[in-house]
Amino acid sequence: MIRYKKEFKQSLVEMHNQGRSYTDLSAEYGPSVDSIRNWVKLYAVHEVDGEKWTQADVNALQKENDKLREELEIKYISNNLLLDSSAPCDSSDYFVLSAISTCLLINSNDYYGCR
Template sequence: MSRSQPPYTEEFRRQMVELVRAGHSPEVLAKEYGPSGPSIRNWVRQAEQEGEARADELTAAERDELKRLRKENRQLREEREILRKATIFFAAETDQK
């Protein structure tokens, strides 16, 4: 069974959600743009759920900072290891004299 109308694009759904959040009624939007009121309400509900799911994800700035901090941490570990080996080396040299 084929649909009489192709599915709405993600951009169109996003625009409907924004209009509902701006105060427009789903029923008024349904009459004006075509999808049913319940469909628009479902899109809004899905957008809210996705927003909650994404709330714990990192922003681009946070990802950049995390990348920078991991690099810095790796460098500090390498420097600490070099200093540890140097300490062992010089302690051994001092004991031999």
């Protein structure tokens, strides 16, 4: 599979936006009609509340948002574990506690007083 640079894709999108057809661009530059059509969708500019966004921008923001939600969930769960002093502490908790302590940058031995 051939990988094309972002600048190349954007230049084909610009040429399409200026009136060139998908088939003409495909014949002249090589990428398939479907690839060019997908790039046009990806780099189409939409204005929201005065700001301009492309689908690529939205995809990047969604990916970042998903990562932040996951981090927040881990912190929320670990906070509840720390606040629950009646929670049992046995060897089966070690791996969960180790992962949470790594995320929170604290010593796993500090959880529930486990040693």
